[in-house]
Amino acid sequence: MKLLAPNLFQISDLLPNAINMFLIEDSAGDVLIDAGTRWARRKLLRLLAGRRLSLIALTHVHPDHQGAAAALCEQFACPLACHAADRPAMEGREPMQPRTPFIRFSSRCFAGPPHAVSRELREGDEVGGFRVIESPGHTPGHLIFFRESDRVAIVGDVLNNMNVLTTITGLHQPPAIFTWNPDENRRSIRKLVALRPELVCFGHGPLLRDPEKLARFANGLA
Numbered sequence: 248m249k250l251l252a253p254n255l256f257q258i259s260d261l262l263p264n265a266i267n268m269f270l271i272e273d274s275a276g277d278v279l280i281d282a283g284t285r286w287a288r289r290k291l292l293r294l295l296a297g298r299r300l301s302l303i304a305l306t307h308v309h310p311d312h313q314g315a316a317a318a319l320c321e322q323f324a325c326p327l328a329c330h331a332a333d334r335p336a337m338e339g340r341e342p343m344q345p346r347t348p349f350i351r352f353s354s355r356c357f358a359g360p361p362h363a364v365s366r367e368l369r370e371g372d373e374v375g376g377f378r379v380i381e382s383p384g385h386t387p388g389h390l391i392f393f394r395e396s397d398r399v400a401i402v403g404d405v406l407n408n409m410n411v412l413t414t415i416t417g418l419h420q421p422p423a424i425f426t427w428n429p430d431e432n433r434r435s436i437r438k439l440v441a442l443r444p445e446l447v448c449f450g451h452g453p454l455l456r457d458p459e460k461l462a463r464f465a466n467g468l469a
């Protein structure tokens with residue numbers, strides 16, 4: 248686990264920075280943002296052993312973010328939170344979005360079992376000192392978590408800081424084949440830039456402490 252900012256740790260799986268999860272230490276109980284693939288279950292159980300987990304919150308419901316959520320919720324007897332629009336996919340009532348063969352295939356390989364969502368997050372809610380920012384597009388219910396005091400943003404897959412096929416570092420929009428509505432996602436990228444984050448924590452790729460670079464990238468989008 249790597250300390251990124253006060254009370255904020257990064258956990259990576261597969262390769263360094265390839266699949267990122269974030270632990271927020273909070274006096275009311277720790278909060279885990281995202282839960283990797285189902286293959287991350289044992290690693291997460293080992294890393295989080297002895298902690299008091301009060302919530303698992305998902306940026307969005309995709310196989311590489313919800314994988315170990317059910318197992319961790321059971322182990323730590325803690326609730327699971329996501330946006331209402333991604334809830335049916337988390338609970339197994341609908342397929343994940345977008346409904347493409349790519350998502351179906353990666354669900355079979357990487358997704359964890361469905362689990363009940365007991366808290367629906369919406370714009371302005373607070374989780375472990377971070378504000379919930381609705382950022383639909385990659386999935387209908389995608390969320391960013393933003394901490395005003397030091398301008399840290401946990402951004403899921405609104406943007407990748409790595410080519411998810413080659414793992415080479417660099418800012419990219421998430422691949423269209425894994426994205427529900429790319430236009431809507433570009434609006435969410437602009438919403439992220441408007442927050443002027445000093446530290447951006449991605450679902451995939453190393454963190455970024457360069458607001459100018461982020462703004463230049465967003466300005467270059469169609």
Ligand SMILES: [Zn+2]
Nearest residue numbers: 307309385404
């Ligand atoms: Zn995703």
Ligand SMILES: [Zn+2]
Nearest residue numbers: 309311404450
């Ligand atoms: Zn992802």
